[in-house]
Amino acid sequence: DGGITQSPKYLFRKEGQNVTLSCEQNLNHDAMYWYRQDPGQGLRLIYYSQIVNDFQKGDIAEGYSVSREKKESFPLTVTSAQKNPTAFYLCASSISYGTHEQYFGPGTRLTVT
Amino acid sequence: GENVEQHPSTLSVQEGDSAVIKCTYSDSASNYFPWYKQELGKGPQLIIDIRSNVGEKKDQRIAVTLNKTAKHFSLHITETQPEDSAVYFCAASLPSGGSYIPTFGRGTSLIVHP
Numbered sequence: 001d002g003g004i005t006q007s008p009k010y011l012f013r014k015e016g017q018n019v020t021l022s023c024e025q026n027l028n029h030d031a032m033y034w035y036r037q038d039p040g041q042g043l044r045l046i047y048y049s050q051i052v053n054d055f056q057k058g059d060i061a062e063g064y065s066v067s068r069e070k071k072e073s074f075p076l077t078v079t080s081a082q083k084n085p086t087a088f089y090l091c092a093s094s095i096s097y098g099t100h101e102q103y104f105g106p107g108t109r110l111t112v113t
Numbered sequence: 114g115e116n117v118e119q120h121p122s123t124l125s126v127q128e129g130d131s132a133v134i135k136c137t138y139s140d141s142a143s144n145y146f147p148w149y150k151q152e153l154g155k156g157p158q159l160i161i162d163i164r165s166n167v168g169e170k171k172d173q174r175i176a177v178t179l180n181k182t183a184k185h186f187s188l189h190i191t192e193t194q195p196e197d198s199a200v201y202f203c204a205a206s207l208p209s210g211g212s213y214i215p216t217f218g219r220g221t222s223l224i225v226h227p
Contacts, residue, residue, distance in 0.1 A: 004156075033214075040122070042202060042219040043157070058214070090156050100145045100206055100213050104156030 003027065004105035006091050011110045013085075021076045021108045023091030029103070030096045032074035036060060037088040037107075046089075049074055078110065085112045115140045115207045119218025127226050132193050134221045136203035137185040145206035145213060146179060146186045151220075152199045160201075161188070193225045 004025040013019045025032065031050050035043040045058030049068040063082025068074055074093075078085045088109050092102040116139040126132050138146075144165040149157035163170045163177045163186065170177050174193075179186040190197055200222050204215035 006156075040219055042117075042119075042217040044217075045214060048214060092156075100215075101147065101159055101162065102215070104149075104158065106156050107154075 004091060004093055004103055006089075006105040006108050009106065009108060011108055013110070013112050015112055016080045017112075018077055018079050019085075019110065019112075021078065021089055021091075021110070023074045023076065023105060024072055025074075025091075025093045025103075025105075026072060027093060027095075027103065028071070029093035030071070031094045032068070033092040033094075033102065034058075034064075034066065034074070034076045035090040035092065037090055043090065046076065078112075085110060115143055115205050115216040117203060117205050117216050117218045119203050119221060121221060122219065123222045123224070125224045125226065126193050128193060128195060130193055132188075132190045132197070132223055132225075134188045134201055134203070134223070135185060136187070136205075136218050137183075138205040138216075139184065140205070140207050141181070141184060143205040143207045145215070146177070147204050147206070147215065148175075148177060148188050149202045149204070150199045151202065157202055190223075193223075195225050195227050198223055198225045 007022045033048040034046040047066040049055040065077045090107045091105040119136045147162035150160045151157040174191045176189040200220045203218040206213045206215040
């Protein structure tokens with residue numbers, strides 16, 4: 001089956017620790033995205049990557065970092081500099097740069113205490 | 114940048130009734146308007162979309178209308194069923210340097226009572 005996988009589904013961390021969220025796709029999509037979802041806030045763009053070895057900041061990139069070393073993978077690191085990291089994180093992909101339709105993964109719920 | 118407003122935030126209907134969710138956008142250059150359905154604990158899934166050269170699009174019980182002059186678009190669900198209960202997001206996609214990153218509304222929680 002083709003699709004986007006995110007792991008783990010639930011993640012717990014202590015304040016001050018960095019944590020990396022996994023996102024993998026086997027759709028052969030060039031573009032990948034990370035969103036943060038908070039109650040009543042919709043989806044806010046953290047980072048996106050149009051192609052391997054390239055990525056751009058979204059609207060709320062502060063405290064986050066990404067890498068895109070492989071086409072299939074776009075991991076997101078939530079650093080200790082992110083002031084309010086507890087949220088639901090969604091990864092998405094689209095066929096190519098300039099393509100509209102996005103396909104979303106199932107999400108990772110991160111809780112930092 | 115683009116700004117998308119979505120209303121209502123919560124919509125409660127009886128099974129069989131129609132449901133309408135409305136969105137407005139700010140930038141007239143936006144040219145793609147998708148609607149996503151998100152079930153509890155899952156990622157959003159595209160249910161219907163419309164491009165700026167079309168005024169209306171239907172897919173079975175779901176339809177979307179677009180008014181470019183007024184800069185608003187709406188999702189219509191007819192003959193609602195309990196499985197339609199979910200959070201629905203609208204988005205507007207603004208072409209910027211060749212990229213089409215959408216701006217999302219805040220979501221509407223639709224509850225369909227049996």
